[in-house]
Amino acid sequence: MNRPARRPGGSRRRIAISIKTKLGALVVGAVLLTSGLALVAIRTSTEFRYITIFAMIATLLITQFVAQSLTAPLDEMNTVAGSISRGDLSRRVRGADRRDELGDLASTINRMADDLEAVDRHRKELVANVSHELRTPIAALRAVLENVVDGVSEADPETMRSALKQTERLGRLVETLLDLSRLDNGVVQLRARRFEVWPYLSGVLREANLAAAQRGLPSTSGLHRRTDVHLHLEVQPSDLTAYADVERLHQVMANLIDNAVKHSPPHGRVTVRARRGPYPDSLELVVEDEGPGIPEAERHKVFQRFNRGTSPDRQGPGSDGGTGLGLAIARWAVDLHGGGIGVAESSRGCRIRVTLPGSLPPRD
DSSP, rough: HHHHHHHHHHHHHHHHHHHHHHHHHHHHHHHHHHHHHHHHHHHHHHHHHHHHHHHHHHHHHHHHHHHHHHHHHHHHHHHHHHHHHTTTOOOOOOOOOOHHHHHHHHHHHHHHHHHHHHHHHHHHHHHHHHHHHHHHHHHHHHHHHHHHTTTSOOOOOHHHHHHHHHHHHHHHHHHHHHHHHHHHTTTOOOOOEEEEHHHHHHHEEEEEEEHHHHHHOTTSSSSOOOOOOOOEEEEEEETTTEOHHHHHHHHHHHHHHHHHHHHHEEEEEEEEEEOOSSSTTTTEEEEEEEEEOOOGGGGGGTTTTOOSSSSSGGGGGTOOOOOSOHHHHHHHHHTTTTEHHHHHHHEOOOEEEEEEEOOOOOOO
């Protein structure tokens, strides 16, 4: 942690010297020019007033040239910053490759513009995704209720079950949006406790299986409708315990299991493994499927918001597209614990590894 902190400071010192050198060179050049002209005047018996006037003109021209090279980028930065403040996020500042403070400032403005553009894009995607996700269950629920009110269908258990199905879908979307809001606002407080891993993970898998198989509805722990995928659990040792917020960990495992099930082949197998991590009280969790896997070029953005993948194979038999937020929320929950989550190498399918440190990071 200390080495990266020193590098920016050293870089700033080198940058500061760069512009100071330019200004110093300007002063030294003006002095040398004036001294040289004075020597010429002495040797040639030229009047000093002519030398003084010539020296002033030359110094002003040099100063104007140097000042132009310093102030022109500032004018451009002011123009670009004004455009960004008015909502034009496509403008960028030239000269970010300069080796001085102006180049550093140009890079900072460009990075700020990139971040603002990404936030604006995510906001638009969120509105579009939420609108799309809300429209389908609301339209289906409205159709069911209109049929009941108009007497087209009876309010029998099957009809009410269909209405409940759409209501639960709306509830899941609201929960996802609430999680996203908590993520952005940083208001989530961890309630960690020690628990036995085997019973806990068995309950998560049982919930996913029973909800999908017995009711034929989306799982309350995820979104999948698959009943042909076998879920397998391995815990070593069998009495393994861990220290974490079980509710947040449930979000992580539910989203990973749901994602693995959706992209599994027919009658595939999803394996959840748990074992002690490399440090005392740490925990390592792995969710592995037999699906098409994640292309290496996409692994770095798997946990980004609204990422749904570009490979057609990722839209497996149980995939419904989703909101692209499940894995982002999983990463957020793991980060709250001070742990890590990532795509591990696998000869077949996709393997996601989660590590929890066993002790929570200090909270500010």
